[in-house]
Amino acid sequence: MHAPSSATSSASSFTPPVGPATRPDLQGTFGMVGSTHWIATASAQAVLERGGNAFDAAVAGAFVLHVVEPHLNGPGGDMTGVFVTADAPSAPRVLMGQGPAPAGATIEHFRSEGLDLVPGSGALAAAVPGSVDAWLLLLRDHGTWDLGDVLAYAVGYARDGHPVLGRVSATLSMVADLFRDHWPTSAARWLPDGEVPAPGAVVTNPEYADLLDAVVAAGSGAADRRQAIDRARAAWRERVGTAVEAFVRTPHRHADGGDHAGVMTAADIAGFEASYEDACTATFRGYTVAKTGAWGQGPALLAALKILEGFDDAALDPSTEIGAHTVLEAQKLAMADRDVWYGDPAGDDVPLTYLLGEDYAARRRALIGDTASREVRPGDVPGRPTPPLPALRTEYATSAPAGSLPGAPTGGAAAGVGEPTVPVAEPVETPDSPDHTGATRGDTCHIDVVDRWGNMVSATPSGGWLQSSPTVPGLGFCLGTRLQMTWLDEASPSALVPGRRPRTTLTPTLVLRDGEPLIALGSPGGDQQDQWQLLFLLRVLVGGYTPQQAIDAPALHTTSFPGSFWPRTWTPGGAVVEDRLGDDVIAGLERRGHVVTRAGDWALGRLSAVTRDPATGLLGAAANPRGAQGYAAGR
Template sequence: MRTPSPAAGTPSFTPPPSPLSRPDLQGTFGMVASTHWVATASAQAVLERGGNAFDAAAAGAFVLHVVEPHLNGPGGDMTGVFVTADAPSAPRVLMGQGPAPAGATIEHYRAEGLDLVPGSGALAAAVPGAVDAWLLLLRDHGTWDIADVLAYAIGYARDGHPLLGRVSSTISLVAELFRDHWPTSAARWLPDGEAPAPGTLVTNPEYADLLDAVVAAGSGAGSRTEAIDLARATWRERVGAAVEEFVRTPHRHSDGGDHAGVMTAADVAAFEASYEDATTVTFRGYTIAKTGPWGQGPALLAACKILEGFDDAALDPSTELGAHTILEAQKLAMADRDVWYGDPAADDVPLAHLLSEDYAAQRRALITDTASHEVRPGAVAGRPTPTVPILRTEYASSAPIGSLPGAPTGGAAAGVGEPTVPVVEPAYPEPVGRVESPDSPEHTGATRGDTCHIDVVDRWGNMVSATPSGGWLQSSPTVPGLGFCLGTRLQMTWLDEASPSALVPGRRPRTTLTPTLVLRDGEPVIALGSPGGDQQDQWQLLFLLRVLVGGYTPQQAIDAPALHTTSFPGSFWPRTWTPGGATVEDRLGDAVIAGLERRGHVVTRAGDWALGRLSAVTRDPATGMLGAAANPRGAQGYAAGR
């Protein structure tokens, strides 16, 4: 799909990279793109057997739980945005973000001696939401029986799958933590006391048994809908009982202390995934659809509105002017995210004002020729501006934020955060893989969790973009009887009653998970997303600018050099930041990078192919042509279709 800029006669963008790392896929039957080739292949297999995009996405997502356990898990969360073929102009959000448990109070955490929610351990866990969300989507918009959808994941969990090198590395990095403090994780991930070698066929029989029980719960149901609802109830019952019994035992957290968790079976039983209307803005004639302010999605929308007032020449990420302008717009959008966004079910979030044309113009006027080193949230009439959260500027690692490592080194700290790919990757087209460096996790012992992504479009026009995350194998101890651990999303909350992201029982933590849907003239044309924590929307913004304004194809946009700002407090423990920080891929070029530095940006070079893990699927409503593209960085994400 090539979408030329609607602004005829304006300056063209820097020519796209050539040659491409892989082709832009095109076809008319169905397309899938995800962060792991096995999930992509599984989802495409569902399409080939007559399933629709929602059947395929659910099947692929459950496979991701098995084959990328260092990036997501059944104890984590997810958000999705989708449209159906019968309502193409009405994007909806699939809400799979569980809330804080009833016992997760600021008073309790402070009494534990904490000033931040830990980055690992059960105190960081929100109620698991991913599985219920996928089953809800399957029930309401899929066509397949649950047994057929889950068969792919059950097969890989019971019969085994080849272990990724990065999973093996992650296990090695936390092996000491597992042996000394998390014995259930040691039993799960350290057979014979050592991490399995890359390529080892690994299984998860406990999880396979659990999924079999979930399927069996609905086997005698009178309808497909009833069968899935029985499966959801069985999931909540079994997971809740196992979690409550297990987390009562104190265990090591990222602060170095031993704490008991607070989650109960009642917390798990009370959560049900749901749907919401998407939050949208228009940009250059396109409609961009995101989650509400319980996610960071509106920050991308705010950045789009700020940037819409600039000429095309100022929007090319591959130029000094464009990179500078984009970085400054992102800083302003993220500053508003950190002081205004929260769960609208509990907070009066002034989102209409924050996304308005007048407010965007006010924010746009703050962008000058030099880099800001401040966190500058905007004002809302009649509302006191909340204080900026604590700004920790010290780093525990020299690695660039947004690449591995980047978390405090060693011990329980090894399970925190949500950045993206390894710190150094060789330039394409050389063989892509980890490059040893003094700062790599193998030497520092530092690692963080990450995220997955999957996009699907089918021949009928159904389209879904979803970002599963949390519940990484290094998040917290493996729960006996389940085969997986809890997530750590509560680390995104603050132990500060005045913050819209304060830790409050029953409130959803503001998540970084932020898939995107793009529509033109009421028809969906692109579904996209990326892992990367605070960088997810920043990297997606680059994609949107290059495709919607610059005329790049999706694969050209994904391959192009990436960058992002770190000039705001990170969402993950220990909440560090770099005033004026900008992390860039070296392929941006010495001249552009030097220009950014002259403007006052504190630049970190991350390597040639180190930032961003986007994938996307596309649809041309006029011709029915479908497309797909996936990230080459790390040689793990792939697209498929025909």
């Protein structure tokens, strides 16, 4: 389908899409879903078909994602969502499912363990699990279904089985020795008979199915639906907290190569409750874009849009040399500010109003020249000392430069670490071209839903993937590793502090115009999530592409800033591009000084999106063809 009529403009200055879209832009008036796995999409759509609303559907799909994409997310991880309700369409809200650092996760403790970075895997890197409580909160307040009916889809796939993805098998192959040698509970859970399950094999997770059944049963006898869900939330905290505290006290292998005990306690888990916040918003060419606050990286997308808003349309086309260069340079500036200014705010100490202001954007815009910058250039805020830059390391174990935050890792096994977003040489076929190759080894999941009443939600669940840390007995899942977002330096706005949220990379998006929601979108990809979404927004809002055309179009991103994931290296002037961008454009970027890495033809981005045209009520959906896994459905 085409984007809503109010969300299109002339495409005259943008490169037209090359060839037909890989998939149709879905259109309808009943309800639409897009996600990173076809089973989650089908489950969510089934909820819509049975009368559920967008929130019922999103929660059902999210719990299915825990089961069918265990290498990309899990119940022990986190999530963020942005949504609007049919009753208040002009008031986007954030669903906050990012747990904080445990009480025992102090900089002093980590340093006493011989660490100068938070490890990328192992229970010591875990923030308090937040995703499940957040989904249950959303269901309680905005859904209509009973909890048991919503969770039935996930329970069914966990108990009766589902075909394991080829990428799950590939992930397990990479960490199989780690599981056998150091994480025996994970070996028992994921290596039946000691072997990696073959792609397509039917796998189950009976422990997780039993846990979900027990949580639902805890709400039986409640006075009403709301009380039943609150009882389920309490039961979840108690069961998970007890199991986690007992298990993580045993030292186990972490990404630094050492054995450490975790610090999570039952009290940490009992003390967390998900919540709602007002969205952080900025305007771009008449549209309002809604994101999380500065405890996420979402405002970096807003900053990039404000910088780019002052350029002519021709300089915003990512399919051209000048457009790709301009976009890459704007992203570097936005990410530099993210890395020195963003963090979980204590009071109002993240100066977002200033950083997203018109005057500041104009000053940042003036820094973009004809050649690629190879510096990290954060801006100054009047009356505020600029925090130190993170460590700028180009290799795994180099020493940090003087004056930077400490952080060079000490070496060791890195299996299972981080959010793996690099392309792998794995052939995939799109419906229209069997020659397309290059799948993404992703890191996160995503789901978008819009219903016929006008409810709309975009959410990005992540963390707690099977390679994060050892499987907790009795739960069927492991903890996440979100604390690796933090720095072991008190001067950083992203310093590790007990009770504070690590600055997450999870960053779903809503787009509104004149108080009406138009688009919900998002993508896995760690530091690349907002970068790939920026390309989508430029192509749809400025270039006139349909959502599916924008998702299909060649993607690119910069790596010219310190990564958010262990070991947190960077590539000065780095740009990663899909080969379909074209030899001429790529050569032009290299002449401008960009250090280009070709990722393959279909390798970058795993976006999905749903749309709504307020003038006609027409709904739409689109999903990523890369990896032959994401799916959109609706009618």
